[in-house]
Amino acid sequence: MNYLDELNASQLAAVEQIDGALMVIAGAGSGKTRVLTYRIAFMIENGIDPFNILALTFTNKAAREMTERIGKIVGPSEAKNITMGTFHSVFSRILRFNADRLGYPTNFTIYDTQDSKSLLKDIIKELNLDDKAYKPSSVLGRISSAKNNLISADMYAQNEEILFEDKQAKRPLISTIYKTYENRCRKAGAMDFDDLLFQTHVLLRDFPEVLAYYQHKFQFILVDEYQDTNYAQYLIVKKLAATNENICVVGDDAQSIYSFRGANIQNILNFKVDYPDFKLFKLEQNYRSTKNIVEAANSIISKNKDQIKKTVWTDNNDGAKITVIRTLTDNEEGKIIGGKIFDAKQSTSISFNDIAVLYRTNRQSRAFEEALRKFNIPYKIYGGISFYQRKEIKDLLAYFRLTTNPSDEEALKRILNYPRRGIGKTTEENLIIAANNNSVSIWEVLINLDQYGLNFNKGVRDKLYEFVTMIRSFQAQLHSLNAFQLAETIAKSSGILKELKEEKDKGPEEVERFQNIEELLSGIQEFVNSSEEVKTLSDFLLDVALLTDADEDKNEGRNHVTLMTIHSSKGLEFPYVFIVGMEENLFPSQMALNSRTELEEERRLFYVALTRAKESCTLSYAASRFIWGQLISSEPSRFIDEIDGRFLHFDSPPRGQGRSLGMGINRGERPFSGGLNRTMGSPKLTSMNDLKGSSNANGNSSYMVGQNVQHERFGKGKITKLEGIGNDQKATVFFPHHGIKNLIVRFANLQILEED
DNA sequence: ATCAAGGCTTTTTTT
DNA sequence: AAGCCTTGAT
Numbered sequence: 001m002n003y004l005d006e007l008n009a010s011q012l013a014a015v016e017q018i019d020g021a022l023m024v025i026a027g028a029g030s031g032k033t034r035v036l037t038y039r040i041a042f043m044i045e046n047g048i049d050p051f052n053i054l055a056l057t058f059t060n061k062a063a064r065e066m067t068e069r070i071g072k073i074v075g076p077s078e079a080k081n082i083t084m085g086t087f088h089s090v091f092s093r094i095l096r097f098n099a100d101r102l103g104y105p106t107n108f109t110i111y112d113t114q115d116s117k118s119l120l121k122d123i124i125k126e127l128n129l130d131d132k133a134y135k136p137s138s139v140l141g142r143i144s145s146a147k148n149n150l151i152s153a154d155m156y157a158q159n160e161e162i163l164f165e166d167k168q169a170k171r172p173l174i175s176t177i178y179k180t181y182e183n184r185c186r187k188a189g190a191m192d193f194d195d196l197l198f199q200t201h202v203l204l205r206d207f208p209e210v211l212a213y214y215q216h217k218f219q220f221i222l223v224d225e226y227q228d229t230n231y232a233q234y235l236i237v238k239k240l241a242a243t244n245e246n247i248c249v250v251g252d253d254a255q256s257i258y259s260f261r262g263a264n265i266q267n268i269l270n271f272k273v274d275y276p277d278f279k280l281f282k283l284e285q286n287y288r289s290t291k292n293i294v295e296a297a298n299s300i301i302s303k304n305k306d307q308i309k310k311t312v313w314t315d316n317n318d319g320a321k322i323t324v325i326r327t328l329t330d331n332e333e334g335k336i337i338g339g340k341i342f343d344a345k346q347s348t349s350i351s352f353n354d355i356a357v358l359y360r361t362n363r364q365s366r367a368f369e370e371a372l373r374k375f376n377i378p379y380k381i382y383g384g385i386s387f388y389q390r391k392e393i394k395d396l397l398a399y400f401r402l403t404t405n406p407s408d409e410e411a412l413k414r415i416l417n418y419p420r421r422g423i424g425k426t427t428e429e430n431l432i433i434a435a436n437n438n439s440v441s442i443w444e445v446l447i448n449l450d451q452y453g454l455n456f457n458k459g460v461r462d463k464l465y466e467f468v469t470m471i472r473s474f475q476a477q478l479h480s481l482n483a484f485q486l487a488e489t490i491a492k493s494s495g496i497l498k499e500l501k502e503e504k505d506k507g508p509e510e511v512e513r514f515q516n517i518e519e520l521l522s523g524i525q526e527f528v529n530s531s532e533e534v535k536t537l538s539d540f541l542l543d544v545a546l547l548t549d550a551d552e553d554k555n556e557g558r559n560h561v562t563l564m565t566i567h568s569s570k571g572l573e574f575p576y577v578f579i580v581g582m583e584e585n586l587f588p589s590q591m592a593l594n595s596r597t598e599l600e601e602e603r604r605l606f607y608v609a610l611t612r613a614k615e616s617c618t619l620s621y622a623a624s625r626f627i628w629g630q631l632i633s634s635e636p637s638r639f640i641d642e643i644d645g646r647f648l649h650f651d652s653p654p655r656g657q658g659r660s661l662g663m664g665i666n667r668g669e670r671p672f673s674g675g676l677n678r679t680m681g682s683p684k685l686t687s688m689n690d691l692k693g694s695s696n697a698n699g700n701s702s703y704m705v706g707q708n709v710q711h712e713r714f715g716k717g718k719i720t721k722l723e724g725i726g727n728d729q730k731a732t733v734f735f736p737h738h739g740i741k742n743l744i745v746r747f748a749n750l751q752i753l754e755e756d
Numbered sequence: 757a758t759c760a761a762g763g764c765t766t767t768t769t770t771t
Numbered sequence: 772a773a774g775c776c777t778t779g780a781t
Contacts, residue, residue: 088771193771361768424757567769589768629772
């Protein structure tokens with residue numbers, strides 16, 4: 001039982017409390033995972049059957065790692081029997097098992113966000129609604145938050161308050177769209193992400209025998225990251241725990257960062273009400289970070305009003321101060337951080353794995369990607385467009401989906417004419433209209449064209465028939481071939497492989513696409529080999545829908561710098577952390593400036609970012625950055641000001657080179673004078689005179705579209721268009737403060753701003 | 757039915 | 772800057 005010796009008093013207390021309701025408030029870096037792991041191991045060693053344990057984690061990866069660690073204590077075969085995973089993946093398995101009760105096919109499809117939006121777009125069009133007022137993403141947002149609050153389409157249509165809100169927002173027909181969307185998903189045998197929660201709740205609500213079964217099965221329940229659960233998750237857990245009331249929730253209100261997808265801190269407060277006899281454990285000692293980092297983080301989070309009192313402290317060394325770097329542009333930010341990483345790697349014995357660059361929005365990754373590539377530093381970007389969201393992968397997966405669930409409309413729409421087989425838009429529209437009018441799936445129409453009164457000409461009929469025959473031939477092999485064999489067959493006979501092979505010599509992107517398909521196929525091969533049971537393509541799809549980048553650990557062993565959003569860094573730690581883009585309107589996000597609660601969530605997000613760092617943390621911001629192709633100037637984030645100045649060190653890198661001194665070297669501390677140095681350095685100007693004679697082959701000057709230029713009167717601008725040559729050359733220039741101007745180049749005396 | 761070109765919009769975070 | 776959509780030519 002020596003593993004218990006690794007725990008401090010409060011950790012041990014939480015581990016040894018097996019029965020009843022308990023809440024563990026775990027500060028950042030306080031050994032939360034260790035407590036969860038050891039607690040489960042302890043339970044099993046004390047005679048609790050792993051089959052009776054349900055552990056809900058935040059990522060699949062966390063679940064895998066925990067299973068492994070528990071396996072080391074109690075043996076892997078025991079650990080394997082614990083039901084552990086994300087809400088979504090655990091529930092999707094339960095739903096597969098009970099699909100028929102809810103009127104879904106066992107092989108129901110899981111629509112991802114892209115599928116949902118595409119369907120909504122169609123519906124909005126079919127209903128003849130203004131697609132400016134009804135944007136698929138905002139409509140999906142409405143529907144999603146309704147589902148997360150267990151409001152069905154019918155309830156939505158009857159809820160005065162919601163209808164009023166929609167009316168106010170000039171989108172009174174969302175309830176109609178919701179209803180249609182629900183019908184269409186059902187007809188397609190598809191659940192979206194939110195349905196996985198919503199339908200699980202329906203299952204447990206309407207089928208007492210199912211509820212009783214799972215209540216009996218899951219006698220002990222653990223929920224990680226409880227602060228990020230939404231109402232649906234809360235209620236499901238509550239129902240499951242109702243008979244035994246052995247429930248342990250772990251969380252940290254200071255790290256609640258998912259309210260945009262319905263997470264509700266209220267759930268933590270409700271816990272007291274639901275389980276009045278609950279025991280509370282607080283883990284306050286931080287084992288992860290230096291004193292500087294812990295205290296800087298504390299000074300930040302103390303600015304929030306909404307919080308549960310706790311004092312996070314550490315015994316670790318003081319460590320280095322937090323470095324603050326200012327750069328001119330977003331590109332320079334990339335170069336300087338890249339240079340810091342390069343230098344750090346040269347001078348110390350750190351590994352690239354020890355380094356993370358964290359940002360608020362995915363699109364910021366680009367500058368760092370480019371810079372790191374130039375420095376020849378290996379990196380991996382998490383999030384953004386994940387492997388499974390790539391077009392070529394989704395295309396092939398759509399074939400798989402249609403094979404296992406022919407009702408899947410989104411899959412069908414995707415591949416009906418891909419690779420190109422002469423089935424055009426008109427044909428597709430007619431099919432969809434017929435399907436809608438008769439309230440059946442498109443596939444149903446497709447296999448009975450006559451029955452639905454579609455009079456296509458012979459050419460079209462033949463092509464459709466050919467398509468149907470192909471899909472049917474795949475379906476016929478669903479059970480005779482394993483997942484890999486069938487996947488390979490489909491990749492070949494669908495023509496996808498051929499198509500991509502032919503495009504391969506077009507460029508590196510095309511090569512990559514082909515390689516991605518190969519990678520997917522070998523992934524399926526691995527999936528088949530990983531088990532003694534025969535794995536079918538349906539089995540594979542079941543697994544794949546809920547995988548994310550964070551879950552794939554193929555590159556785990558490789559040595560690379562990590563690039564990710566702060567959101568996806570939750571739960572991780574790195575010795576060296578760079579938090580970049582510390583600018584107003586970016587972090588905190590512009591979208592979050594409307595209310596205190598939103599701003600506080602951004603602040604918690606910053607708290608999460610800071611507390612990822614073990615030894616060193618560097619903040620950076622750019623004086624201006626390109627946003628939608630325009631150079632916008634920006635101010636340093638208020639969050640920098642909010643950190644107690646004692647913990648900061650301001651570093652002004654030398655201009656020009658984009659490289660700077662080593663990471664650990666402190667160069668004369670600049671006092672924190674009047675907030676931050678907000679004056680912008682002026683970019684270097686290159687006078688046109690210097691460029692005389694450097695005209696290009698057309699006899700034109702060196703102006704180019706996209707160039708940033710300086711005008712005497714209008715200031716900085718960007719060339720958006722060039723017309724004519726020589727003396728007649730005209731330039732269209734966008735000036736942020738003066739709008740678009742058409743200028744005659746000869747007179748305008750535009751000075752080119754040097755790219756950095 | 758297909759393809760290229762040009763215009764228009766994009767405005768966070770994720771299962 | 773990039774992706775999506777419409778348009779117009781073939």
